[in-house]
Structures are given as C-alpha cells and as structure tokens.
Amino acid sequence: MKKIVLLLQKLSPFIGCLIFYIVVTVLRSHKIINGYYMQVLMFAGVNVMMTVSLNLVNGFTGQFCIGHAGFMSLGAYGSAVVTTLIFKGSHFTGVAQLPVFLLSLLCGGTVAALVGCLIGIPSLRLKGDYLAIVTLAFGEIVRALLRLIQPIGGARGMIGIPNYSSFGRILFFVALTLWLVRNLIYSPFGRAFIAIRDNEIAADAMGINTTKYKILSFCIAAFIAGVAGGLYAHVLCFIQPDSFGFTKSSDFLVYLYAGGSGSLTGSVIGAVLLTILPEMLRFLADWRLVLYALILVAVMLYRSEGLCGGKEVPFLKVKRASLYKEPIFGAKKNAAKNG
Amino acid sequence: MSTILEVKNLTIKFGGLVAVDDFNLDLEKGELVAVIGPNGAGKTTIFNMLTGIYRPTTGTIKLEGEDMVGLKPYQFAQRGITRTFQNIRLFANASVADNVKMAATMHAKDSLLQSFLRTPKMVENERELDEKVMDLLRRLNMADKADLLAKNLPYGDQRRLEIARALMTDPKILLLDEPVAGMITTELEEMAQLVVKIRKDFNVSIIMIEHHMNFVMPIADRIKVLDFGKTIAEGVPEVVQKDPKVIEAYLGGALNGNA
Numbered sequence: 001m002k003k004i005v006l007l008l009q010k011l012s013p014f015i016g017c018l019i020f021y022i023v024v025t026v027l028r029s030h031k032i033i034n035g036y037y038m039q040v041l042m043f044a045g046v047n048v049m050m051t052v053s054l055n056l057v058n059g060f061t062g063q064f065c066i067g068h069a070g071f072m073s074l075g076a077y078g079s080a081v082v083t084t085l086i087f088k089g090s091h092f093t094g095v096a097q098l099p100v101f102l103l104s105l106l107c108g109g110t111v112a113a114l115v116g117c118l119i120g121i122p123s124l125r126l127k128g129d130y131l132a133i134v135t136l137a138f139g140e141i142v143r144a145l146l147r148l149i150q151p152i153g154g155a156r157g158m159i160g161i162p163n164y165s166s167f168g169r170i171l172f173f174v175a176l177t178l179w180l181v182r183n184l185i186y187s188p189f190g191r192a193f194i195a196i197r198d199n200e201i202a203a204d205a206m207g208i209n210t211t212k213y214k215i216l217s218f219c220i221a222a223f224i225a226g227v228a229g230g231l232y233a234h235v236l237c238f239i240q241p242d243s244f245g246f247t248k249s250s251d252f253l254v255y256l257y258a259g260g261s262g263s264l265t266g267s268v269i270g271a272v273l274l275t276i277l278p279e280m281l282r283f284l285a286d287w288r289l290v291l292y293a294l295i296l297v298a299v300m301l302y303r304s305e306g307l308c309g310g311k312e313v314p315f316l317k318v319k320r321a322s323l324y325k326e327p328i329f330g331a332k333k334n335a336a337k338n339g
Numbered sequence: 340m341s342t343i344l345e346v347k348n349l350t351i352k353f354g355g356l357v358a359v360d361d362f363n364l365d366l367e368k369g370e371l372v373a374v375i376g377p378n379g380a381g382k383t384t385i386f387n388m389l390t391g392i393y394r395p396t397t398g399t400i401k402l403e404g405e406d407m408v409g410l411k412p413y414q415f416a417q418r419g420i421t422r423t424f425q426n427i428r429l430f431a432n433a434s435v436a437d438n439v440k441m442a443a444t445m446h447a448k449d450s451l452l453q454s455f456l457r458t459p460k461m462v463e464n465e466r467e468l469d470e471k472v473m474d475l476l477r478r479l480n481m482a483d484k485a486d487l488l489a490k491n492l493p494y495g496d497q498r499r500l501e502i503a504r505a506l507m508t509d510p511k512i513l514l515l516d517e518p519v520a521g522m523i524t525t526e527l528e529e530m531a532q533l534v535v536k537i538r539k540d541f542n543v544s545i546i547m548i549e550h551h552m553n554f555v556m557p558i559a560d561r562i563k564v565l566d567f568g569k570t571i572a573e574g575v576p577e578v579v580q581k582d583p584k585v586i587e588a589y590l591g592g593a594l595n596g597n598a
Binding site: 180183184186187188189190191192194195197198199201202203204205206207208209210216262310318320 | 390392411412413416417421422424428429430431432433434436437440441442443444445447449451453454455456457461465469485486504505507508
C-alpha cells in the first residue's frame, strides 16, 4: 500500500500534465476555449521553456544574459529552414510528420547551442554589466544578420511554416525541459553552477573550472531556447527577425525576475501568469499595458525576490538522499512527537 | 618524512612594491607550519600565490615535484592544495550539506547525460556522496546543521564549514587563512583541537596564517615570521617566541628587557 502511494507521488507531476492535457482538449472540443486562447496557452508553454533556460544562466549560474531572444530566433529559423525549405512545404501528415518536426527542433537547438558556445567562450570571461552588454549586442547582431539573408526571407520574414506545434507537443516539451533541468540542477553540474553564482572565487578555489561550467550552462540554455524557438515558429507559422528583438529578450527577463530567479517553480508561474495576464486584461483596451506594468511594479515592491523566489514545489526539487535514507534528525523529531 | 611542498625564492612585486620577498618553505608530509606576522606583512599574498590566484614574479612552487607556477586556482585545488578564506567565502544561499558537496564537484563521476536523466547509477553516486558528506560533517560536529543555509550559521560554524568544505576536496595540503579571526577565547581552544584532529584524521599537511600567538604556539611544528614581506625568523615555537626580531616586529620599536 505504502509503495503504491509512493509510486503515485512520484508519478503525480506526469499524471497532472496528462489530466491538464485532457481537460484542455475536452474544453477545446466543446468550444469553451477558442483557438485564440489555445494559441495563448501554447505561447505560454514556449515562454516557460524560454524562462527556464534563462533561469539556468541568470538564476542558477549567476551570469547576466539579456539577449536570450537571439538564441530563440536562431532556433526558430534553424527549425523552420528544415521543415519549410529542406522538406519543401510538403506538409507531412500522420506518421512522417513527427520525425521531421523532431529533427527540425534538434537542428534549431543545435544551431543555437553552437552559436551559444561561440559567443560564450570569449564573453564569459566578462562579469556582470559587461557580459550583459555583450549578450545584448549578440541579440542585435543575430537580428541584423537574419534581415540580410535573402533565402530565408530577409527582413520580410519566413512564411508558410507548417503548424506542427500542437498543444500536446508543446506541453510534452515543457514537461521534458522541466524534468531535465531539475535533474541537472540537483547533480554535480547544477551544484557547480550554483557554486559559481554564490561565490566564484571560492568555487575556483574548490577545484571547479568556472569557465568550463559557465560555458556549459550557457550552451544548454541556448539549446533549450533554440528548441523553444522552433516550437514558436511552428505555432505562428510565420517568423520575422524583428519579432526577436530586445523587447522579446526583456519579456523573458521580466518573467524570470517576477517569478523568482533561481526557482523553477517561479519560472513556470512567472511565464504563464505574465503571458496570460495581458490577454485577460484586454477588456481594458489601452489601459491594460498600464495595469500590467503596475502589477509588475507591485510585485517587485512587495516581493523583490519574485513570486516564488527561494521556493520550489516538491516535484521540482530533489531532497538530500540521506534525509530519507537515514533520518538522523527526523528520528529525533518523531520520537519527541511520540513522547 | 618526505617533503611534499617545495617553495623556493618566492617573490611578488606589485609595481614598485615588493609584497613578498624571497619566501622559502619545505613542507614535510603531515607537518603543521604557521606563518605569522603583523598586518600587511604579506601572509595572505603568499597564500594567494600558493593557490594560483597571484602568479609570483619569480620563484618556484613544487608540489611533490610538479611545478605549479602558472596553473589556475582550480588546478591547484585539483592537484591537492585547498584553502579557507580570511573573509569567509561560503556558498551563502546553499545548505551546509550542499556547500560541502559542491567541493566534491571535481571528483564527480557522473556524465552530463547521466545527470540529465538521473539514472539509477547517478542516484547511487549521489547517495554515496551524501553519506560521505554527512560522515565528514559528523566528524566536525556539524551533522545537525546539514540542512541550514550557510548564511544563517553562527560565525564560528561558518569558519568550521569553510574547513569542512576544503577537506571535501581531499587535499594533500590545507591552507588555513586566519581560522580564528574574530573568535573568543573558548572558541579558540575548540578550533585548536579541531585543527590538531584534522591533521591527524585526514592525513594532511597544514599551513596556517594566524595572529593569535596563544593559538599557534601549542599546535604548530614550525613557525615562520614575516615582516614587510621578508622572513625575519623561523623555527620551533619556543625559539621564535624569544627571538628579539620577532618581539620587535610585533611590539614595535626598541624594547627594554623588562617587557
């Protein structure tokens, strides 16, 4: 009995995702959620992935990247090129569609990660403000370069991208990202990242090759951002360089810090809430942006560490193994309770 | 006994200032050497050279025969020289257990893929590491604080955590930079016992910077006295204590016999 409960507890996040998926699908088929809100939900998913990946660099490794949309655009273009130009517009159906889509996402992610490495190696020697400026410049360079490349539409952008991103697929990638990143954070790699964030000199003195781990964190984040970009391109079916400008990057920064940097829960809540909020406020017409900004100011004033700063829901963290294997203090506490 | 660390003619200049001038040290295996001297004598600068933070202008550092000059700080740690910091540098937002675990990063066997997938092998490695960490904390009487955040620890415990963290890297040589700075007399005694215990239990050689004569004298095998970057005296504690040059450096100016 206890084993079944434990197993259910372990699987609860996956069951939760499944239930959420079923609920949304049912509501959609009964037309309670319209196509527009479906799209908002999908964008929320993409934004969660973007925020989680930014969290890896800014929140866990303590670096400051403000050109994250650059990686997203590389991923978006990388994957769109595969589905639209290489498999020329032929809309795959059924079984063949998924492999093509996965391949395109992999390409998008890889392109972003490679560029991430290329940028990271020289620039991660810089700290704080200086790194921020380099990443800002990087985002702008990517945008400017994409405008110049005619085969992918130049400044006009790319049209006719097949809409391969369904709600279910995006949900799957969001869950996968969260699971993988959580595992990474609670591994020697994640601990190295956090050590660098908390005290780089001490991390170095404890034998952690700080440059290596910073580049690694940057590349992993770039890869995730690339995949998210790929998903984004196949929701909207249209991408243009200018939609990945600094405004986009700053959106992710807002999601990250409003949600709470260094908390995966915060990334999810920040990205979902702040993607949906402006849509919920549409009845206010032009005033919605004012209210949106006011809400942000209020969050920062009353919870400067973000909505979930320093907090994590149980399934997004891993407890210290000996805590439940060998309850040194747990035993004492229980004994006190029983006595 | 054999020499583990050989430091020869170590000199560093910052512009025109010679911060450390011709420092020599042959550290035996298992030895505890203290470096003492007034503020600004260049003690921490020596530590910064011995851990790769500064590159000496001239001189050599050899760990078991291997030339260390020019290596990066993390490479010093990986080859077996770790330090604590005078101004505590913990991973403040991580728990005590995690602070110690972070110092085991270089010994980690898990690949990136294993970590991403959290394979059973990786979980097993984590469990072993956890036990090792708890064992270490128990030996330093800190096991009950394993889940507190480092920044919430009292001052004395933060110092002990720094030592625990350094020990987790499995050092051959441990450098302690003012381990009892800002501590009261009773804590001094505790720390002295701890240092003696560590030296015995963990089989490390220790170089220690400290001002407190009362702390250093009973536990050090040898003392080196620095003043303005120069070594002015060296030897067993009883001899150094009586050296007129040392008394002068510490108390300043001429001293008449009745002090």
